[in-house]
Amino acid sequence: MQMTYAEAIRDAMRVELKRDPKVYLAGEDIGVFGGCFGVTAGLLDEFGPKRIVDTPISENFIVGHAVGSSACGLRPIVEIMFNDFIAVCFDEMCNQAAKVRYMFGGKADVGMVLRMPIGAGIGAAAQHSQSLEGLLTHIPGLISVIPSTPADAKGLLISAIRDDNPVIFYEHKQMYGMPGEVPEGDYTIPIGKADIKREGSDVTIVTWSWMVQKSLAAAEKLAAEGINAEVLDPRTLIPLDKEAILKSVAKTGKLVIVHEEVKTSGFGGEIAAIVSEEGFDYLDAPIKRVAAPDTPIPFSPALEQAYIPSEEKIIEAVKALF
């Protein structure tokens, strides 16, 4: 059925709340208020305050308690209001959630999900707009999921909730209202499987989250000019479907990576490195990256629009390879 990205995320949580009594939600203003972006709207009425837990403004607690409660067998889905705030609870992800299983010699499951909205474009400026999905990929022990469509959001979130590892689930603010066809009921997508969002033969565009939508629009324009782009969405950064990326590059011989993170130390650098190491012979042109510039996110709409990678920049990067 048709639902928006936000509705699909809510639907996934509803399916899991109904299926497993150990699943609960915790975060700031997720109850009566329904979350800052309305994603959890109505869940309090449906499931009650035991399952939909409004917390004080205490990010260390929100993330840290989920490490403890999941190690004791619960299935917390916790929400941090904006991805930017990961900075105030970084220890809980970096040193606790990610390492508990390993440090404990395999004797603990930290089956928690951390949901966070990413992305610019709403005039929220430097501290409420970042896309920091690359940051936590540097820390072994964490899974990073980053869907670009309503259906992917639902299928991946259900898989994330059922996973016994800590999963970070990145939701893009620009897509919350975006509709799409979403399977009803129990629907899962395996974690670690890329999806070709558009088949093509001339160039591979590897991209995720909102940039998938921009890249698809760019691909249509490129097609009109005779360039047939393949748009590959890894959907999860950790684990990364390397085989799918290498296979696509083997077919097209060209790679453009598009992400909204800043360019320096963005995850695109990692993908470029993998393809250079393991797929160099497939390439007949240099790898290109389209990313946000290395600046904080500006407030003024005029500047913010210049900051976000655009269809034009994607088209320009692709054309430079021909």
Next chain:
Amino acid sequence: MDIQKKQLLEFYQQMVTIRIFESRVCELFAAGQIPGFVHSSLGQEAIAAGVMACVEKDDKVGLHHRSHGEMIAKGADMNKMMAELFGKATGTCKGKGGSMHIADMDLGILGANGILGAGYAIATGAAFACQYNETKDIALCLFGDGQSNRGPFHESLNVAALWKLPIVFICENNGFGLSNPVKEHLATDCVSDRAAAYGIPGVTVDGNDVLAVYETTLEAVDRARKGNGPSLLEFTTWRWHGHFEGDPAVYKDAQEQEEWLKKDPIPRFAKQLLEQKNATQAELDEMQAKGEALVDAAVKFAEESPWPDVSELFTDVYDRQM
């Protein structure tokens, strides 16, 4: 309080065993057999013995970096513990945690923690799970005076009090946060003064008196188990050694150290046992001998155990190979 003789002897047994274990660990560290950092709990044995006598196997316990004693008193296998400190394959955590991250989920021990102040939220999350599951289990959260100054302390105590979580926060005030004496790092006289900020009971008690520790903890545990919420206990004691083994502790006042050594909790309790005819010297000697035999066996086990296979480096990062 009328404490059964069996329990009194158990306190003594735990204290001497911990004393012997910790002394041996220090020797082995000095001899180069134990790598990394060792934070000795010599002098603090009464807290471990008194506190852990108040909890059951299924109760959850969050520890910190100076917690070998608490692990032993909760019933951890000393052979495996010693092997863990050596970094051997047979260790509690397969040699992947070491002294600073030792944990035993089978006993509800949610780990020591190398990050000061990270344990509050994890233990509070465990208490949340106990409440959520409607069991009678409770959680304990142990920490030092120095780390009581970390911000997450506030977040977790506020939430625990707000939600009446079944948890007892226990500060082992051993006089120092590394080189900083308490009066130079704490704005109030006592850590327990802060309980007022959360509307929960807070007391400071002689931590070298095992009976006082036991009685105080028992009351707080009972309160938690009955659903009446958390307490903040502070047990005053003295860190006999430097912060870590190898620290000459030049910042300590020699006379103060002298005076505290005279307050050694073990002979003090032995005197009580003998005077009140709860034990004979022969019984005390027997317990000493038993502790020595247990620790001898633990050292032998650790020494004879194999190193982990290098393939173990890659296991337990996730629940599956990624």
